[in-house]
Amino acid sequence: MLKIIKIGGGIIDDEQELEQFLHTFTEIKGPKILVHGGGKGASKMLNQLNIEPKMVEGRRITDQSTLNVVTGLYAGNLNKSIVSKLQEFGCNALGLSGADGNAIKGSKRPVKKIDYGFVGDLNDESVNKELFQLLINNNMTPVVCAITHDGKGQLLNTNADTIASTLAVAMSKQNEVELNFCFDKIGVLRDVNDDSTLIPKINETLYLQLKEEGVIFEGMIPKLDNSFKVINAGVKNVCLVHARNINSEIKTILC
Numbered sequence: 502m503l504k505i506i507k508i509g510g511g512i513i514d515d516e517q518e519l520e521q522f523l524h525t526f527t528e529i530k531g532p533k534i535l536v537h538g539g540g541k542g543a544s545k546m547l548n549q550l551n552i553e554p555k556m557v558e559g560r561r562i563t564d565q566s567t568l569n570v571v572t573g574l575y576a577g578n579l580n581k582s583i584v585s586k587l588q589e590f591g592c593n594a595l596g597l598s599g600a601d602g603n604a605i606k607g608s609k610r611p612v613k614k615i616d617y618g619f620v621g622d623l624n625d626e627s628v629n630k631e632l633f634q635l636l637i638n639n640n641m642t643p644v645v646c647a648i649t650h651d652g653k654g655q656l657l658n659t660n661a662d663t664i665a666s667t668l669a670v671a672m673s674k675q676n677e678v679e680l681n682f683c684f685d686k687i688g689v690l691r692d693v694n695d696d697s698t699l700i701p702k703i704n705e706t707l708y709l710q711l712k713e714e715g716v717i718f719e720g721m722i723p724k725l726d727n728s729f730k731v732i733n734a735g736v737k738n739v740c741l742v743h744a745r746n747i748n749s750e751i752k753t754i755l756c
Contacts, residue, residue, distance in 0.1 A: 513540035599649030621657030628671035688753030
């Protein structure tokens with residue numbers, strides 16, 4: 502089974518957590534792909550350069566100056582730091598932006614009520630499946646950052662969750678795929694403050710029931726809605742898991 506694992510800011514912003522995760526990630530047997538977001542580093546760097554970070558509804562507005570900074574961080578320092586650490590732990594990793602090897606091609610988000618700037622949207626044809634298949638067939642571990650391109654020389658800041666989901670669906674055409682989203686809980690909990698209430702497995706019927714009961718609410722709804730879309734598109738299952746447990750059975754499996 503091909504495992505695609507996405508990590509975000511909660512891990513990336515904590516050096517110790519990131520190192521622990523990468524060590525555990527190395528121990529995962531079989532083919533795997535790591536997708537990473539950018540954490541708070543971009544906003545910190547923008548502030549240092551006197552460029553005001555702009556966010557609307559939790560989404561970054563990416564003008565040219567912001568794009569230059571996030572590209573340097575996501576595709577440069579952060580991506581290569583992760584790759585070098587994986588090499589130290591014995592995992593032969595290769596860092597990629599979407600432009601490298603034409604790995605992931607997007608399109609600039611159309612301007613509607615909000616102009617998000619140089620932000621990329623993906624579709625079913627975005628992923629260069631042949632490239633990723635070649636890499637994993639040759640025991641390489643792709644490490645994909647949150648930068649794609651439009652095929653016309655323009656880089657695009659692209660949501661890492663979207664990249665991971667699109668990649669999982671694309672690779673499921675030739676592989677049995679498990680998509681893992683690492684976040685700050687051990688999985689879906691009946692009581693968000695009590696880890697002993699972990700729900701180990703949820704199908705779509707149970708999900709709708711839990712949503713109706715108010716057990717699943719607010720920010721978890723779009724996350725699970727998206728997860729079931731991915732499953733219905735061919736991915737075997739989606740796991741919501743804490744980074745520390747990525748190689749254990751402590752998680753919620755959506756199937």
